[in-house]
Amino acid sequence: MTDFPTALFHVLHGSARPPVALCLYDVDADRKRYLQTIQSLMPVGERCETTFDVEAIFLKPALTLLVVPADELEALRELAGRREALLERTAPAILLIRKGSATQHLSDPEQAGLLSWLRSSILDPRRYEEIDVAEESKRFLKRTGRAPADFVRAFRLGELPSTLDNSLSYSDALLLTGADSAEPSTAEPTAEVAAPKTHLL
Amino acid sequence: MSPQLPSVSSGGAFFRHLFQQVEAERQDTEVNPDSCATHLRKVLQRIAGKHCSRSAAYWVKIDRNARTRLGNTLCTQIKFSDKADGRAALNHSALRLDGLKALEDGACLSLAINIDHNDRLIGYSVGLQGTARTGQRLFYARIDLHEASLSDLPRVNEGGFANHPLLHLQFGADPNDSAELPAARAPLPFLLPWHAVDWLLAVTHPPLEPEPFR
Numbered sequence: 336m337t338d339f340p341t342a343l344f345h346v347l348h349g350s351a352r353p354p355v356a357l358c359l360y361d362v363d364a365d366r367k368r369y370l371q372t373i374q375s376l377m378p379v380g381e382r383c384e385t386t387f388d389v390e391a392i393f394l395k396p397a398l399t400l401l402v403v404p405a406d407e408l409e410a411l412r413e414l415a416g417r418r419e420a421l422l423e424r425t426a427p428a429i430l431l432i433r434k435g436s437a438t439q440h441l442s443d444p445e446q447a448g449l450l451s452w453l454r455s456s457i458l459d460p461r462r463y464e465e466i467d468v469a470e471e472s473k474r475f476l477k478r479t480g481r482a483p484a485d486f487v488r489a490f491r492l493g494e495l496p497s498t499l500d501n502s503l504s505y506s507d508a509l510l511l512t513g514a515d516s517a518e519p520s521t522a523e524p525t526a527e528v529a530a531p532k533t534h535l536l
Numbered sequence: 537m538s539p540q541l542p543s544v545s546s547g548g549a550f551f552r553h554l555f556q557q558v559e560a561e562r563q564d565t566e567v568n569p570d571s572c573a574t575h576l577r578k579v580l581q582r583i584a585g586k587h588c589s590r591s592a593a594y595w596v597k598i599d600r601n602a603r604t605r606l607g608n609t610l611c612t613q614i615k616f617s618d619k620a621d622g623r624a625a626l627n628h629s630a631l632r633l634d635g636l637k638a639l640e641d642g643a644c645l646s647l648a649i650n651i652d653h654n655d656r657l658i659g660y661s662v663g664l665q666g667t668a669r670t671g672q673r674l675f676y677a678r679i680d681l682h683e684a685s686l687s688d689l690p691r692v693n694e695g696g697f698a699n700h701p702l703l704h705l706q707f708g709a710d711p712n713d714s715a716e717l718p719a720a721r722a723p724l725p726f727l728l729p730w731h732a733v734d735w736l737l738a739v740t741h742p743p744l745e746p747e748p749f750r
Contacts, residue, residue, distance in 0.1 A: 341594060507613070509613070
């Protein structure tokens with residue numbers, strides 16, 4: 336599965352970049368962060384403009400635009416009604432659209448054409464970022480020989496050496512288990528383990 | 537007035553003080569995963585095309601575990617994606633670095649950052665490994681921020697687990713030889729992950745050193 340930066344790469348780079356893409360968000364704070372992310376991934380030497388004005392999509396075809404429409408539903412209707420004009424664009428326009436009524440509008444049978452046209456250019460960062468825990472846990476077990484929770488426990492107790500490999504694997508294990516989920520899966524820590532030799536360096 | 541730092545000769549007091557400082561900064565500093573990734577990308581864009589691939593910024597990815605909601609540690613991880621062009625330690629994704637003054641081409645930068653759903657750093661590990669241009673010696677350095685309180689597990693005094701300082705730099709020849717002696721470790725004041733990357737890059741390529749040291 337792809338990740339958000341890779342999906343953005345396809346939108347922002349190359350000759351096959353789409354004239355319009357949608358970036359879906361859940362809450363306003365996410366919208367702001369995704370704007371920052373897109374800006375941070377702009378091709379070197381290329382500039383982009385952030386605007387609330389949907390009309391800019393038609394007026395500035397050669398400029399990469401990050402569009403935050405005041406009325407998202409109306410913006411999608413505008414795109415659907417003027418699709419031919421969008422083909423004039425040589426740089427992408429990315430509309431940030433909140434998941435909800437505006438995205439439901441896209442599933443309306445009347446908008447099937449627009450949805451079909453945009454389908455490969457709809458970016459959903461949250462969906463890209465969410466991992467398949469079961470699958471990743473299996474891979475982790477195969478790679479390290481330990482289940483993630485066992486790895487967390489063993490590393491914290493000092494049963495695994497503090498190598499770079501283990502340090503990176505520990506981070507992977509934390510992602511899979513949660514930082515406060517590493518209940519000892521075997522015996523409770525013994526008094527001996529509970530009082531390791533003290534040396535702060 | 538800033539609190540008085542105990543002297544190193546006061547032994548444990550100095551390191552306890554450092555521990556408390558690092559932990560207080562961690563608790564007080566919001567680190568949003570998206571913003572953290574953006575900061576890291578900015579660091580990489582400064583060296584893109586010269587010391588790493590122009591695609592490096594695109595290889596910084598965020599993974600989220602939406603199922604882990606135990607306590608308050610819904611966990612997010614930032615690391616290099618599998619598309620990155622380097623491999624660190626035993627096959628972890630990493631960024632290939634070239635043209636560093638101190639290291640042969642093909643050095644590797646690795647990173648793994650864990651953040652909870654309150655935008656607090658759980659911990660991080662930022663590493664750089666390669667071969668020194670002088671003497672062809674292996675070299676690695678890594679900066680680790682550990683978790684402070686492991687309430688369901690034995691407390692390791694005032695340090696992180698493995699009896700290491702909460703935030704420390706570790707360096708040596710082989711990143712996977714835990715028996716290497718002397719174990720060279722230095723406690724550090726609080727550093728954000730992108731500052732740790734900055735610092736490690738500067739160690740191996742002096743022109744990248746930050747302003748006061750240039």
